Amino acid sequence: MSETRTPVRPTERGAARQTVTISFAGFNRAWAAWIGDRLERRGVRVVYIRWDSPAEESLVDLLRGLSLAEGRILMLVSERYFQLGPRTFDEWNAALREVVAPDPTRFAAVSVTNSPVPAAVAVLAPVDLTNMGADEAERRLLDRLDLPDDGRQTAENARGPRFPAAMPEVWGGVPRRNTRFTGREPLLNSAYHLLQNSEPGAGVLTLHGMPGVGKTQLAAEYVYRFGSEYDVVWWVNAESRVTYRRLLAELSTKLGLATGDEYGERLRAVRDSLRRGTPFSRWLLILDGADEPDQIWDLVPTGPGHVIITSRNPEWGEHNSKLLEVAVYDRDESVAFIRRRAPRLSDADADQLAQVLEDLPLLLDQTAGWLNDSDLSVEEYIELLEDGVDPDVVKVSADFPVAFQTAWAILLNKLRETVPESVDLLRLCTFFAPGFIPVRMLREMSHDDLPEQLTRLLDDPLLWNKAINQLRTYSVVRLESHEVGVEETPSPGESLYLHRMVHQIVGKDMPEEDRRDFIDVVRRALAEADPGRPTDTRNWEAYAELVPHLKYADVLNSTDRKVQLLVLNCLRYMWWAGEYTSGWKLGRRAVTAWRGLLGESHPRVWEATHHYANLLRSAGRFAETEELGRGAMEHLRRERGERDLDYLRAANGLGADLWSLAKYDEALTLYQWLYPAYRELLGEQDSRTLSALNNLGFVHRLRGQYEEARRIDQETLETRRLVLTGRHLFTLFSEVSYSVDLRLLGRYAEAESIQARNVREYRNVGGKGNPDALRAEHNLALCQLRTGDRASAGTLLTQVLEGYERRLGDTHFGTLAAAVSHSCFNREHGDIDLARETSESVLARYEQLLPDGHPFILGARANQALILRNVGEREHAHVLIEQALADMAEAVGEEHPYTLGCAVNASGLRNLIGETESAAELSRLTIARATDTLGRTHPLTLSARVAYAADLRGLRSRQQAEKVEQEALSDLEATLGKQHVHTVSARSRNRPYWDFEPQAS
Incomplete structure (x- = not known):
């Protein structure tokens, strides 16, 4: 017998387009959206009506109301559609036969479920859209609505909803x-x-x-x-x-x-x-x-x-x-949920239960679950709630309703009576962080010397699974896989999810003896899961999983050496992985706890202090780290003397704080003492001795003493080549330092030759994204810029900045140094708006990290003045550079290259706004100071001489200007070559400028 179908009709209002009203349960919204999109692409007007089924209204009245909707009514058949209310199948069969059967042409249906539905749904003649692809589902939909498959969907390129059976990419x-x-x-x-x-x-x-x-x-x-x-x-x-x-x-x-x-x-x-x-x-x-x-x-x-x-x-x-x-359930929602969770309860029972449980979803879930399996009536259960079970449990948290806490005590008693091991497992879980609990660690740990009750639980797979299943039955835990992207069902017990609310309740309701035993077991499990070698990136995922549990296992109060080693390894991992803020907070707690537990001078206290200081310093909290370092040195000096290695290590860390805070003179004094001390104790070739020598060279560079820095860095490099071989990372690091010194001394070609080879070695040894490799690439880009290869320099500077941002974040000194170079390059050779945006961002970050008057802040302002000059804001630029010059002289002295560079730029801006005599005087003073500090033929001195010639021309002292200019050009040609970009620019009478370059160690 064939079935006649009526095509989709226009609405009674005479609308130009056909109309379909889609009636769907909210649970199936994705299907409604996809079907509606498919229809609208064919010009059909779609109206969406989310089906609701209030218990107080009859199904017949609800369906008659639906039949008044526009156009043809397309019902999305699913078990959720018919469960709303909840309604029985008998009710649905009667309603469908009374309302739909007499006029089947008003209704059509598609089925998106394989679950049982009322028998009378057959009057809707639903077509099945499950277990097929999108094309076939669309063909069936169109056929059911007698719509032609005219290909109109391909005429629109707009991306619509995805086919619900298909996962996102x-x-x-x-x-x-x-x-x-x-x-x-x-x-x-x-x-x-x-x-x-x-x-x-x-x-x-x-x-x-x-x-x-x-x-x-x-x-x-x-x-x-x-x-x-x-x-x-x-x-x-x-x-x-x-x-x-x-x-x-x-x-x-x-x-x-x-x-x-x-x-x-x-x-x-x-x-x-x-x-x-x-x-x-x-x-x-x-x-x-x-x-x-x-x-x-x-x-x-x-x-x-x-x-x-x-x-x-x-x-x-x-x-x-x-x-x-998100508030608690509305009462209707509570009743519907309880009825679905506990079908044996009536609507009245569900309403009564929801009232006393305050409509809290988690509590409704747990309570209804075990009530459904229990002979207890709702009235008897409510009596237990009103009598109270354990007054101590009620005091857990102000966040929790009293009903939850009391109801939880009842549930806990139920667990103890049925599978007591489930309570033991639950208590073990509370010594991990709430959320995903890696209980596999308990199964994988050594079970020797465990409490008897736990040995039995962990050794017997059947008992283990029974305990887990009991907790799942009452929604105490969820069995989940916390591994991202894993879709298959996880092995039982590999990962449990424990709600924070339950975590806190169970943690409070525990005998002290169990607490001591259970926390010790979890500490041991965490310690045995420590992979070691926190510097190995392959172990970082394991450490990231371990770190959140340290707090809940209270590992800092453990005297177990393996547990303490776990803490130290986690601190090292957090430093290497860039988890500075979380790391220094853990470090501070560890130092405080271990001082009380182990004593002020225990080796592990000083080890924790060292890692704490590193994390604090890397977070940019230099003032705090300086105070910590000074305190550590003073204590160690009194306890052990100045020849103690922990004392020397603390001094080495303090030196980094001092140079970060621009206390260059004090840092120099410290390293001038520290290097000989290491050399005397450990010899010239020990890595710690060479590290101190490296740091001594860096401080000289920060002080603008480039030749002395070059001498020291060359010595460090040659010793490391001898002791460690040329491809060792420490050797390559020293090679970069030496190349930087050469570049700052104006030996550009030599510096670039060394640096280009060094970058190739870094990429072979450490990988392109390694922070030290980025430092090498940054210096290579600056070498290329100085030798005139602007295209290569620009490309590399962009790559370096992106690499630093990805690897070390926006506020690391290496990132900021790269951003400074990137901004300066764009100012002269690229996008001036990008240069300005980057410069302002760098300046803001420096001001947040560093104290007022720091040379890096002042230098960034000097660079900003050049940008303002280039965009025509001359007066603003002039005020900014003059202030930077005065502040820089106060910060590092009048003869420091930073101050001399600011002076070169300030003289240019004075000349630009008509203060020619003042500009010439400043240029003359700058030449004298630069000659004394850097030498007559250093590029910065030569820039001052070229600038002075321009000032003299402005004063109409043409003969003297010619003489100064020719002498400067002659020295430029002799030093850098006739075709060097600086020489060509000077010959073209372009006024020179100076870019501030912050030195990142």
Whole structure:
């Protein structure tokens, strides 16, 4: 028997286009969006109606109301459509036969489920769209609605929603869909519209609310409902900065980004890719559990995509995020959820239970789950709640409703009675960080000398799985894989997810004896999971997983040497990986704890102090590090004397603080003492002796004593070549230092020759993205610029800056030095607007990092004055350079090359605004000082001489100007060559200028 179908009809209002009204359950929104898009591409007008089924209204009335919708009504058949209410199949069968059967032409249907549905759905003649590709599904849809497949969909290039059965091109870390998810329709719609209507770069939304309200579940449901509109969906546990950085960095491989192995570099590449929207502009990033905005707000990507944050903390609103509060369930939602979770309960039971549990989703989930398996009536359960179980449990946190705490005590008793080992496992989990618990570490650790109850649990796979399954049954834990991109079901017990709320409750409700035993077991598990060698990037993922658990296992109060070694290795890892802020905070706590535990002078206290100082210094907190270093030196000097190696190491670190704070004279005095001390104790060829000698040379360079720095760096280089071979990283580092000295002395060709070979060696030995290799490439670019190869220099400077930003961040001294060079290059040979933007950014970062009057701040202002000069803001430029000159002279002295360079630029601006006599006098003084400091033929001295000739011409002293100019040209030709860019420029009577170049060690 054939079936006759009526085509889609125009609406009764006479609309020009055919209309289809799509009726769908919110759970199936992705299908509705895809179907609607397919129809609209054929000119069909689509109306969307999300189906709801309030319990107080009859299904017959609801369906009659739906039949009044415009055009033909297309119902999306799924189990969720018929479960709303919840309604029985008998109710649905009766309603469908009464409303739909008499007029089947008003309705059509497609099925997007394989689950059982009411029998009377047959009157809708649904066509199945599951288990097939998009093309076949579209063909069936059009056939069901009697629409021609005229190819109109290919006429539009707009990217529509993805076929719901197809995953986004990049997908990772997303929890499995909660098939019991209930309600929240207004929140989901609000979240969608807030993100869709946001300005580009501002699509950040925070779902905030108290623990247990279902923020994570809401975010996951958003992903499944709207994920088809994105090309990239990436879920990240953001409870700690370390974990967040690691998991976000994993996206780099999925995006096909070319980066090194170090995840700090991959993280910056990911952020840059998302910001630019390449290779994907439609991306969705979920940061789950980001309760501390101060830890990660600076790492939240911007760009054309969207970010959803789940957090208890509404302070995200202060970090350019829209806020959407997630409250407890509405009562109807609570009742519907309980009925789905515990079908044996009636509507009245569910309503009564929801009232006493305050509609809190997590508590409803756990309570309804075990009530469904229990003989206990709701009234009996409520009696237990009212009587109270354990008054101590009620005091856990002001965040938690009293009902939750009391109900949890009841549930805990239930667990003890059924599978007591599940409580032991749960208590072990509380000594890991909440969230993903790497319980595999417990299985992999040595089980010798464990408490008997835990030995049995960890050694018996059947008992282990039984304990886990019991916790899962009552929604105490989720079985998840926290490995990004893994879609298959994880092995039982490999990774459990424990809600923060449950974590805190269980942690409080624990006998002291168990607490001591269990925390010791977790500490041992963490220590045995330490891979060692924190400098090896292949181990960084393991360390990133370990670090968040240190706090909860209270490792700093352990006297176990292996546990303390774990802490030291984590500090080293955090320094190498660029986790400076989190690292110095851990270091500070370790030093404080171990001083009390081990004593002031214990070797591990000084080891922790050393790593703490390194992290603090790398975070740019130089004043604090200086105070720490001075205190350490004073204490060690009193305790051990000045020949102690820990004392010398503290002094070496203090020297770095001193030069970072521009206390160059004090740093010089320190290294002039430290180098001989190391040499006497360890010999001339020891690595620590050579490190002190290297630092001595660097301080001379900072003081502008370039020839002395060259002599010392050459000595260090030759000794390292002898002791370590020419390709050792320390040798290559010294080679760069020597080349920098040669360049600063004006020996450009020699410097470039050494540096070009050095860069090739670095790329062979350390890889192109290595920070020391970037330092080498930066110097090569500056050598190329000085020798006139501007094209190569410009390309390399851009690559170096990008490399530094990816690897070390925006505020590292190496990054800032590269940004300074990049800005100066663009000022003269590229984009003046980019030069100005970069210069202003560098200056702001220096002012944030360094004390007032620091030479790097003053030098950056001198560079800024040249930009202002070039864009015509002469008066502003003149004021800025004069102030920089005066401040620089005060900071480093009148004869320092920094001051001499500022003077060259200041004389030029004086000349430009008509102060010719003042310009000439300044140029004359600069020549005298530069000759004394650098020599008559140093490039900076020659620049001053060329400038002076121009000033004399301005004063109409032509004969004297000619004499000064010819002498300067003659020296330029002799020193740099007739065709050198500086010589050619001077011959063309272009006024010379000086670029400030900060020295990064």
